[in-house]
Amino acid sequence: MISKKKILPQAKKKTSTAKKIEKKVVKKTVAKEMKKAAAPEKESLLMQPPRGMRDILPIDQPYWEKVRKALAVACQEYGYNRIDLPALEFTNLFVRSIGEGTDVIDKEIYSFVTKGGDKVSLRPEMTAGLARAYIQHGMSVLPKPIRLFSMGPLYRYERPQEGRYREHFQANFDVFGEDDPILDAQIIHLAQRVVSQLGLKNIEFRINSIGTAESRREYEKVLIRHLEFQKNKLCQNCRERLVTNPLRILDCKEDKCAQLVQSAPKFAEHLDQESKNHFKRLQEYLDELEVTYVVSPQMVRGLDYYTRTVFEIFSTDGEGRKTALGGGGRYDRLIQSLGGEETPAIGFGLGMDRLVLEMQRNNVKLHQELKPKVFLAQLGDLAKKKSLRLFSELQKNGILVAESFGRGSLKSQMRVANRLNVEVALILGQKEALDETVILKDMVSGTQETVTQDKLVIAVRKILKGNQVVVAKKGE
């Protein structure tokens, strides 16, 4: 690689101010041209991903791993089977299930036309694809309830912010085939279990019932009648919602809208009797499970397919910020509306990015990952070659070994060993390679001994064990 600094140092010396300026101009031009010539690949487009897309770097992976583990445990405990779905579906699937007039469909969906002319979209949520798969694969013949777990990326074309990306990862738990509210309670309990396993405290559940589609339509009429004549008191958005999605006016954050909603007829009063009972029983079950929750009559959720139970999970961090970690609800009519048999269902999604963010904000401690406690250093060509064999020998015996085969000097290798905080350094030099011995250095005490290579594994184990005793005593 050509560097501008290497070529130009002479130009810096012994020049009058005027010449300096001239030189600098030349230098800059030259440098720019060289840069272009040397690194034409450095286009801005290639230096960052599109908006809202991000890399999850090694430094963050332990948190993700912990999340994945907690999810896997929950799957086992509650009997969920994993299903993987494509990230791409026909746009109509989403439009029909999520509903026109929702934000997700109107402004957040990533849609495009394929070369073959199909209208497809990246999934903005998991449920639609799940319902599609349920119908397609005839899952209705399986013993009920059917519990499915899915996990993967979702795409929403929103303005990104911290904790909000255009590609985010979600874990979904869904149960098909039974409408007993005990399932609703259990799934909320599952959510609580996952979240608390991740070390998140200060969790709040908000629950509500939005009734059946029929009772909702009834209530919508009542609500519209109430708001129609004073609609100029509503905010711009809500005036539109009055036509497109009146229920969403209920959880508008604008003061003036909230005030109008206050005096409006309450949804709870217009719920059908069955939904009322269902909701009441859910609360009894939650009380039994000792899940604390808040009933939020104004919560309606942004997707059309929900019926009866809806809920959301929030976490409050040390600074009092509230973050939505997940949400879900019943969708008893969805399968049917997509052409399947009448199948009650409930599900919820947990935002994995948000879980990780909250863990980090709350300084959740992670378990130490398994790190090598042995470092293998080599010196000289023969030793370098022979060290491969030792590495493999230790590996076979279940001993994790770090190395720095690419480095030359012993000093720099020892530095690496130290930085990795290993307990034992193995040193294989020219002499040892010829003698078939190896030097074992105890990095804690600094003492070292030479052993024959066939006794290496035993000797290493002995030192590691000895250190464990020391550590245990310290811990007392």
Place this chain on the structure above:
RNA sequence: GCGGCCAUCGUUCAAUGGCAGGACAAUGGUUUGUGGUACCAUGAAUCAGGGUUCGAUUCCCUGUGGUCGCCCCA
């Protein structure tokens, strides 16, 4: 989708309409056979494109990205 703020080495913080510096990290070294400290050295950046200018990293415009608020959500 709307509004505000921001963009300098890998990270972080400087400076400037005229040679873009430091710290941390990285790499190499202080007689290629021994780690933590110290010392030395090296590499490494003005987001992109246009405009104003003799000269722009600095001023202006556009784009891109980040961040915050709204909307909404995970």
